[in-house]
Amino acid sequence: MLASSIVRRAARHTLAAVCLSFLSLAALAQSKPNVVILATGGTIAGAGATAANSATYQAAKVPVDKLIAGVPELKDVASVRGEQVFQIASESFTNAHLLTLAKRVSALARQADVDGIVITHGTDTLEETAFFLTLTVRTDKPIVVVGSMRPGTAMSADGMLNLYNAVSVAANPSAKGKGVLVTMNDQIFSARDVSKTINIVTNAFNSQWGPLGMNVEGKAYWFRAPVKRHTMNSEFDIDKIDSLPDVDIVYAYGSVPATAYEAFGKDKALIHAGTGNGSVADRIVPVLQGLRAKGVHIIRSARVPEGFVLRNSEQPDDKYDWVVAHDHKPQKARILAMLALTKTSDTKELQRIFWEY
Structure with missing residues (x-):
């Protein structure tokens, strides 16, 4: 009788301990941040023929569930789930892809059960997508765009x-309130000013203004914060944008003809990727003046990797009613110009936007 009573009490204590253990595990799981990974393809989802193939491979092959399963340590930092939005190489991204992705990010950011969002992306146009997101998604929740320079099979x-x-x-x-971020090679960059500056090697992404910080063994170390307008402080809202105007880029070089400039005469704006300080060849100046007279906005950017374009230097921008891209490289100037033109066609307002973002 006594023995059976002791056994029953021991069983109850054991059951209580097991239940408490399960409750503790459940509480621990609930206490972890919820992060959604939106996969779009790229090298990070790529596969090569052999482990020695680090530069020759097929991009956009591995689905998001396998990407997550391949990093079991993710469960130690967050409760993670994935969605396959696209499965493409990033050089094939279009404006339609940008709109679709940004609207999905915005919808997730509004959910109370989502604490952060990661977008896996090919590196070729990663900087453009990240910039588009930081301009259009109105949230202070962390949004991080990431890729890789080598496939997972390497x-x-x-x-x-x-x-x-x-x-x-x-x-x-x-990471809240810092705008959209890009994490590559242990560094944390602002989406605004990061660019892919080299191919093949893993330290491919850089900013002339430096990274915001570094991430070492899962811990973020911050050294500066972005000062330009983004996300919550942006005047652009992806939930109110369903289409983007045509904006193209013409790359300047010695002996450049007028052919490419004239081909984009029906665009809303044209990004001139000029030499030096956004310089324009003497024979091209009247061509750009003619395009402006037809209603095409001329935005002077520079093809050089660093620095920024000075207004009314090299060209009388005020006189010609042109805009300068400030420190935005041609590909990012195009992104900002498209969004700006959804708001205004006034040159002074366009220039304000390029100063503020």
């Missing part, structure tokens, strides 16, 4: 660590 693959860092940053409350 012996030198960088995708696992890049993805781990991206989720770590997206799950970190310290």
